[in-house]
Amino acid sequence: GSIIQGESATLSAAREELTAGLNGLLGKSLPPADAIKGNGVIVAGTPESSDLISSLNLQYRLAEAGDEGYVLLSTRLKRKTIFVIAGNSDIGVLYGVFHFLRLLQTHSDISNLSLVQSPKIKYRMLNHWDNLNRSVERGYAGMSLWDWKSLPDSIDTRYIDYARANASVGINGSVLTNVNANALVLTPAYLEKTAALAGVFRPYGIKVYLTARFSAPVEIGGLATADPLDPLVIEWWR
Secondary structure, three states, rough: OOOOOOOOOHHHHHHHHHHHHHHHHOOOOOOOOOOOOOOEEEEEEEEOOOOHHHHOOOOHHHHHHHOOEEEEEEEEEOOOOEEEEEEEOOOHHHHHHHHHHHHHHHHHHHHHOOEEEEEOOOOEEEEOOOOOOOOOOOOOOOOOOOOOOOOOOOOOOHHHHHHHHHOOOOEEEOOOOOOOOHHHHOHHHHHHHHHHHHHHHHHHOOOOEEOOOHHHHOOOOOOOOOOOOHHHHHHOOO
């Protein structure tokens, strides 16, 4: 089984991914555990969220992992062999969970597991070329995923799967709109819709970005020009 101490939304997501992944890959039910009762228990968390992790003296490895990295380790605790997934942050733990599951899925030897990984790039983004009418610039695979008409009240489960898939490979940013998308996306009604998506993505470490459409001061601001050197335009953007 596995032990993930801590109740943040991100650690809860890590717990769900680890449980679902283990059950799917191993073909049997391995519910979350509450104590180390045998060999092979997976212990995951941060030194702040888990007293088990803090007892392992991982500070040097975790220093190497940085803010979003993680430590994967097989070691001994309470005379039992355990597998450790540790991070300095909750999102580091989630990234570590996905890496651990990849090792199992690819039949890698985890008996002497000892690795530290951290992102080499700070902003790891997907840039969607989507319009508010759900068409996609250069899009050959159907409509945009974002159903703006039904947001913010209706949350499609695909939004959650999108966040899970991105977190599994370390994506931490999503630009929801095409660079030429309608300036309406910057109005309060659409910001509320955007906030609903951001709320889905946040536990998975993904920030949302919107296009600052050049002509927005004219289209939704009522100004005569969008000249970025015009004092009124500067003030509007502020």
